[in-house]
Amino acid sequence: MNIILNIQRYNPDVDDAPYFQEFSVEVGPNQRLLDALMLVKRFQDGSLGFRKSCAHGVCGSDAMRINGKDGLACKTLVKEVAQKEGDTVTLEPLRYLPVQRDLIVDQAEFFKKYRSVKPFLINDEPVAEKERIQSQDERMQFDDTTNCILCASCYSACPVLDENADFIGPAAIAQAYRFNADTRDRGFEARLAVLDRPDGVWPCQNHFKCTQSCPRSILITKRINQTKRLIEKHKEKQAET
Ligand code: SF4
Ligand code: FES
Incomplete structure (x- = not known):
């Protein structure tokens, strides 16, 4: 079927501001959005800038805003974002990070x-x-967080960063949890200096947008809340001694 890719273009060297450009592409519903982008790049406009490497949801390089939601182009099927002939799919770069090109x-x-x-x-x-x-049960306390591919979808999806650009963001906290919850690790206090400050873990307001956007199904919001509890427990313990 024929779909329209409405892509945000921006080359800071020549453009005053970002603008949108439409490309008409012939794709099957079970093809991936990355395939559609590759068709544009190969046959319509070789100057179109986007990253990709593995094309299988492993490297995290093709994260972008797809119809206003963050995700990987290689893990998004055309039929998930365009249901009928002529449907438009809007593609934008991830938020809160400077655009280098398109x-x-x-x-x-x-x-x-x-x-x-x-x-x-x-x-x-x-x-x-x-x-x-380490026992299997101990490993399961943080197992999901080991699947992070650092795609930054969660970072772009987080509404807190819209108001507080210094917030360290969901991925960093989930990775702090990954090691803080590991029974073999002794680095909690070293990480505390970053996590327990106004731009650390506390700005999170449980919007769950990070969890919804994660292509690796990491329980990010839960891990952030567990990190908050770990810090509170640590402080209570310190107050007792
Ligand atoms: S936690 Fe998920 S969304 Fe965030 S960087 Fe890792 S894989 Fe990407
Ligand atoms: S190209 Fe590697 S995750 Fe999509």
């Missing part, structure tokens, strides 16, 4: 906030045997 954003700020929570295992204790043992 649908490509500069993710430096997103990764800076992600790195600020020290998203790696911290443990200086000597290893008892060959490895640090």
